[in-house]
Amino acid sequence: xxxxxxxxxxxxxxxxxxxxxxxxxxxxxxxxxxxxxxxxxxxxxxxxxxxxxxxxxxxxxxxxxxxxxxxxxxxxxxxxxxxxxxxxxxxxxxxxxxxxxxxxxxxxxxxxxxxxxxxxxxxxxxxxxxxxxxxxxxxxxxxxxxxxxxxxxxxxxxxxxxxxxxxxxxxxxxxxxxxxxxxxxxxxxxxxxxxxxxxxxxxxxxxxxxxxxxxxxxxxxxxxxxxxxxxxxxxxxxxxxxxxxxxxxxxxxxxxxxxxxxxxxxxxxxxxxxxxxxxxxxxxxxxxxxxxxxxxxxxxxxxxxxxxxxxxxxxxxxxxxxxxxxxxxxxxxxxxxxxxxxxxxxxxxxxxxxxxxxxxxxxxxxxxxxxxxxxxxxxxxxxxxxxxxxxxxxxxxxxxxxxxxxxxxxxxxxxxxxxxxxxxxxxxxxxxxxxxxxxxxxxxxxxxxxxxxxxxxxxxxxxxxxxxxxxxxxxxx
Numbered sequence: 001x002x003x004x005x006x007x008x009x010x011x012x013x014x015x016x017x018x019x020x021x022x023x024x025x026x027x028x029x030x031x032x033x034x035x036x037x038x039x040x041x042x043x044x045x046x047x048x049x050x051x052x053x054x055x056x057x058x059x060x061x062x063x064x065x066x067x068x069x070x071x072x073x074x075x076x077x078x079x080x081x082x083x084x085x086x087x088x089x090x091x092x093x094x095x096x097x098x099x100x101x102x103x104x105x106x107x108x109x110x111x112x113x114x115x116x117x118x119x120x121x122x123x124x125x126x127x128x129x130x131x132x133x134x135x136x137x138x139x140x141x142x143x144x145x146x147x148x149x150x151x152x153x154x155x156x157x158x159x160x161x162x163x164x165x166x167x168x169x170x171x172x173x174x175x176x177x178x179x180x181x182x183x184x185x186x187x188x189x190x191x192x193x194x195x196x197x198x199x200x201x202x203x204x205x206x207x208x209x210x211x212x213x214x215x216x217x218x219x220x221x222x223x224x225x226x227x228x229x230x231x232x233x234x235x236x237x238x239x240x241x242x243x244x245x246x247x248x249x250x251x252x253x254x255x256x257x258x259x260x261x262x263x264x265x266x267x268x269x270x271x272x273x274x275x276x277x278x279x280x281x282x283x284x285x286x287x288x289x290x291x292x293x294x295x296x297x298x299x300x301x302x303x304x305x306x307x308x309x310x311x312x313x314x315x316x317x318x319x320x321x322x323x324x325x326x327x328x329x330x331x332x333x334x335x336x337x338x339x340x341x342x343x344x345x346x347x348x349x350x351x352x353x354x355x356x357x358x359x360x361x362x363x364x365x366x367x368x369x370x371x372x373x374x375x376x377x378x379x380x381x382x383x384x385x386x387x388x389x390x391x392x393x394x395x396x397x398x399x400x401x402x403x404x405x406x407x408x409x410x411x412x413x414x415x416x417x418x419x420x421x422x423x424x425x426x427x428x429x430x431x432x433x434x435x436x437x438x439x440x441x442x443x444x445x446x447x448x449x450x451x452x453x454x455x456x457x458x459x460x461x462x463x464x465x466x467x468x469x470x471x472x473x474x475x476x477x
Contacts, residue, residue, distance in 0.1 A: 003158070004117055006150050010099040010139030016059040018086060020102040020112055020144075023064055048078055050085055059095050061086055063112070065104055076111045077389040083115025084454035090135040091120075097137035102144040109145050110153060113138075117157045118454035123168040152284050156468055159280030160461035162186055166272040167447065167459025170265050171248035176296035179247055179268065180222040183275050183294065187226060192282040192292075197223040205315055205339070207295070209331035212312040212322070214297040216252055216305025223336070226275065226292035228282040233289040234475055237346040241278070241467060242336045244329045244352035245271030245296030252299050252325030253307045266459060267329070269446035270351035271296060273463030280468045288475045293339060295332040299325070311410050314338060316432060321410035329354050330414060330428045337432040347377055347436045349470075350429065351463045357421030358441035364448060366391040367462070370426035373436040380477065381438060384469035390445070390462055396420075401427050 012019075047066040052059060063082055090098065102109045116138070124130050140150065166174065166182060174182070180196040187194040199220040202210055207223065214221040224245070229238075246267040250256060256264070271294040278292045306312070310322045312331070316338045320331065329352050340348050358368035367385070369392045371378055378394075385392040401423050404416035412431055416424025426439045445462045448455060455462075 003154070003161075004120060004135070005137045006147075006154070007137065007139040008147060010141040012099040012101045012141045014099075016061075016090075016095050016098045018061045018063065018098050018100050020063040020065065020100075020104055020109065022066075022104050048082055050082060050089070052089060059090070059093050059098075061089060061098075065108065073386045073389065076108065076387070079108050079111040080115035080118075080389070081453040083112040083117075084119035087116050087119035087135060095135060097139065098135075099139045099141050100144055101141045106145060106149070110149055113145060113150070114153055114157070115454045117153060118160060119456065121161055121164060121456045123165065123456075123458060125165075125169065155283040156280045156465065158283060159276040159468065160464045162279050163269075163272040163276030163461035163464050164456070164459040166275060167266050167269050167461070171298060174247055174265075175219040175298060176222045176245070176247055177219065179245060179271070179294075179296050180224050183224050183226060186275060186279050187282075190279045190283040191285075192226050192228040192278045195225040195227075197225070205335075206313070207315045207335035207339075208313040209315070209320070209333075209335045210295045210297060212306050212310070213246070213252075213299050213328045213331050216300040216302035217298050218302070219298060221295070221297035223339075224271075224292070224294040224296060226278045226294070227290075228278055229289045230285060230287055232287045234287050235289050235346055238289040238291045238343050239471065239474060240291045240293065240340045240343055240345040240348040241274045242293045242333060242340060242348060242350035243271035243274030244268065244333055244350075244354065245294045246299055246329055246332065247296060248298040248300070249326070249328065250300050252305055252328060253301055254324045254326040255301065256326060263447050263449075266447035267299075267353050268296065269353045269442055269459065270463070272459065273351045273442065273461065273467070276461055276464035277467035277471075280464060281471050284468075286468075286471050286475055288471050290471060291343060291345075293336045295336045297332065299328045314432065318412060318431065319410040321407040321413045323413050323415040327414045327425070330425055333429055334432045337429060337437075341434060345435050347373060347438070348433065349381070349438045349440065349467070351440045351442055353443045353446050354441045355422045355425050355443055357425075359444040361395070361422060362393050362444040364445045364452065366393050367445065367466075368422050368441040368443075369394050369438065370397045370423060370430075371438040372397075372430060372433065373438050377436060378438065380473050381466075381470050384473055385466055388465040388469050390466040392440070395423050395426070397423060397426065405431075
């Protein structure tokens with residue numbers, strides 16, 4: 001990864017500059033603008049543009065914002081994307097340090113800086129030759145942004161980068177136990193408490209879903225409890241975040257074709273999002289009691305691996321007919337949702353790369369959602385999704401979908417058939433809840449095969465910014 005360093009009270013007449021303006025205020029007053037011979041258009045976003053030139057041998061990037069969009073969250077997203085484009089320009093020109101000057105609203109400056117930071121991520125753990133001459137330092141001129149805002153953006157970006165790192169790391173070095181160690185290390189840094197239950201503790205809790213999926217693995221499972229409970233927490237009952245932690249998914253005995261297996265290190269994207277969310281929330285000391293639950297294992301073919309027709313028992317006593325071993329995420333999540341009951345939570349949100357059906361609906365552009373929660377909670381989460389541009393698409397959750405999960409030999413089946421796969425997966429999870437609950441299927445946006453603005457190739461860290469924004473709103477509410 002590549003974090004940016006920040007300095008303050010910069011003199012923009014020296015060195016390379018980023019200048020953000022709405023063209024109405026003071027454009028000609030800056031020496032780094034008036035001395036330039038020409039501008040070269042480099043990028044655009046919905047009518048906004050980025051142009052570059054040189055001044056005394058330094059790169060000058062000017063960002064023109066055309067503030068005409070009536071939907072504020074769309075304008076903010078466009079500004080984030082411009083920030084990402086500028087990061088690309090700076091890295092291409094091998095500019096290491098710039099001054100940041102702005103005439104626009106601080107909220108837009110924050111969005112621009114967020115895109116600038118997030119786009120600078122690189123995953124180079126396994127590269128013998130690291131990237132050289134990369135963009136690394138931003139000096140803030142004047143009152144464009146205060147230090148507290150920059151620190152908050154940095155803490156949030158660290159949570160996103162943590163989630164991206166976890167998703168990008170292959171299972172050969174990130175099995176369930178290594179995943180737990182990473183959560184513990186992150187917690188020690190950010191301030192949240194980590195408790196790791198080993199296989200014997202999981203067996204004592206009779207977590208048949210997690211143990212069943214793990215039967216094909218030579219590596220033991222873990223169950224991870226992450227808790228941030230500051231003294232000034234405004235909620236008496238916690239917000240519980242549950243994340244699917246399948247560190248690699250072969251599909252088990254219902255083996256995936258090779259083309260569908262090559263990115264399955266990302267199947268713990270939900271668990272990574274929970275980890276990154278707890279990191280950002282605790283790093284920035286939000287006054288909210290938050291608990292993260294991450295069941296972790298790989299799903300492999302082994303001598304005792306589950307087969308279709310097996311029946312397993314979840315920790316609440318529910319028997320499940322396994323019709324497909326590649327519908328494993330819901331099995332491990334069921335034990336976590338049962339475990340969440342002990343907290344008497346105000347709300348439980350689970351995040352999982354759960355179904356290809358959700359990916360088919362949203363693509364990489366949003367998150368599929370079903371829920372059984374208070375409408376004000378859903379509205380608050382949807383607003384948070386719009387504001388960070390991790391938008392939610394609510395799927396039908398009609399009672400008729402329950403019938404698709406009926407089993408002739410057990411209480412419930414883990415597969416609902418070819419229709420409404422994202423909804424029936426949610427219906428399965430719903431069976432194990434008795435509290436306000438929202439399910440987010442992040443299969444579409446969790447992993448990209450090519451970069452998209454500030455979302456870099458590979459793991460995107462989707463869910464972290466959403467949960468952070470929602471936690472902020474929940475704390476204020």
